[in-house]
Amino acid sequence: MPGMSPNIGKIAGVEIQLHWSFLLLLLFVLIVSLYVFALFVILFICVLIHELAHTITSQHYNIKVKRIVLLPIGGVSVMDLDKVKPSQEFYIALAGPLASIALGLIFMALSPFAPVGIIRQTITFTFEINLLLGVFNLIPGFPLDGGRVFRAYLEKSRSYLRATQVTVKLGNIVFFLFVVGTIIFAIYAKGYSMVEREFIVFYDVFIVMFLYSGSQAELQSAYTRQYASDLYVKDAISKNFMIVNKNESLGSVYAKMLKKHTNIVLFKDGADVKLARIPTQRQNPNYSIIGKPVSSFGAKLPIVEYDSSLYKALNEMQSENSAILVVRKGPRIAGIVTEQHAESIIALHVSKKLSGRDKHAKS
Ligand SMILES: [Zn+2]
Known part of the structure; x- marks a missing residue:
């Protein structure tokens, strides 16, 4: 649904776009609870900071960032990746997760000092969500940051296509293990209702399907770059x-x-x-x-x-x-x-x- 993701402003000369699925989710939680809505606004700000870390690192290398699209599970910085060197992509991709982890650690250090109750709860949420954003994005598979970091590292001794192929294979193994792990967790973990267990599995399968399609697109794009560079x-x-x-x-x-x-x-x-x-x-x-x-x-x-x-x-x-x-x-x-x-x-x-x-x- 392009055109349904509204622009919400500009930071550092980059258009910020809210993906329609994020917008839908925000409206939905606003109906459910004001507190949950506030937590989603925090999530939104954390994802934005993560993406801005990518943007600022790109701009440091004079690589133009066209826009940032914010999704509920992270963001996408649309940039001119044509002329990016592997060493530059390594740092651009790494900057986002590092910013999230740093932010998470700051809030983790703050949380014992916060008054018990809603404030501490919110600070704990902020530290958890940032660590999750940082660690999840470091998984070595496309389209996650970890995939880009890993490929850039492999490109030291391999071609772009070969490095992409290896990363896609590794990512597929990790995604598969992720689904298996989730199913085992849903079966054996105590204290969850049947509905919650089903939800956990469906949600993870949904995310993995999304990641898998992104990783296939990356592979296809690498083939195109390798074998169709003589087409105009x-x-x-x-x-x-x-x-x-x-x-x-x-x-x-x-x-x-x-x-x-x-x-x-x-x-x-x-x-x-x-x-x-x-x-x-x-x-x-x-x-x-x-x-x-x-x-x-x-x-x-x-x-x-x-x-x-x-x-x-x-x-x-x-x-x-x-x-x-x-x-x-x-x-x-x-x-x-x-x-x-x-x-x-x-x-x-x-x-x-x-x-x-x-x-x-x-x-
Ligand atoms: Zn990222």
Whole structure:
């Protein structure tokens, strides 16, 4: 659900975005209890501090951080990882967990001095949640910080792809053990009801599934980086789109779409190029919006230069949550690249190279 994660401000020049799942959770606990809501606000601040530690370390190396997305189980700093050296990634990834652990230790030292009751309870929670954030993120598997730290370390003596493969394998073993451990805990731990036991298992399986999909994405991205670095945006460019004036009515755009046999409609809005998200019939049941200008349905698209690598373009689409990207050649729009098309071209290219390599290895 992109677009449903609101921006809540800027720190150190970086946009801070609250992921919709975090927002939903906050609203839910607000209904349940004001105290639990306060604890979630503390969690939110702790995750933010963790991410800012990554951000500040990146900026120290002159690596641009585009935005920070805050999730209930941690955050994601979206940054330009293209040009990051392994030694830099090592420290950038390590900074977050270290900040969390340091913060946790400070609150741990404070807690005996706090008055017994709600204040001490809150301080204890803050120290526990920070230690958990720090230690959990140090697990050596993607997409966790520990995976990045471990890969950066392996890259001293291995290629990027090889280091990623080893880290993904190790991560999968750790995730598997995590699930097994949780199930054993849920069966044998005393003092939990059946519902609580089920909840613990489901919650952990959910987190592990989330981590597993992140780790597979990381592996795929490493293959792309290794084997598709000779593909460029021009290899995947498409002309199947049309540009209209932003003031044009939806009705007139419909007519042009039929004539030009395309459903991808772009328009310029200042320096931005936007995609017109043409409403479906269901969103327009009484045909009342047909006279509205197309600019009221716009979504900003990422832009890359014509000579960019396809790997970079795909990264850009994924980090911007956009299935389409605009290709610029000088001042004009040279075409578009869709995520699906770019992925097919890369998949074909990589599999050709891999089968060629296997043949070579056998002969
Ligand atoms: Zn982190």
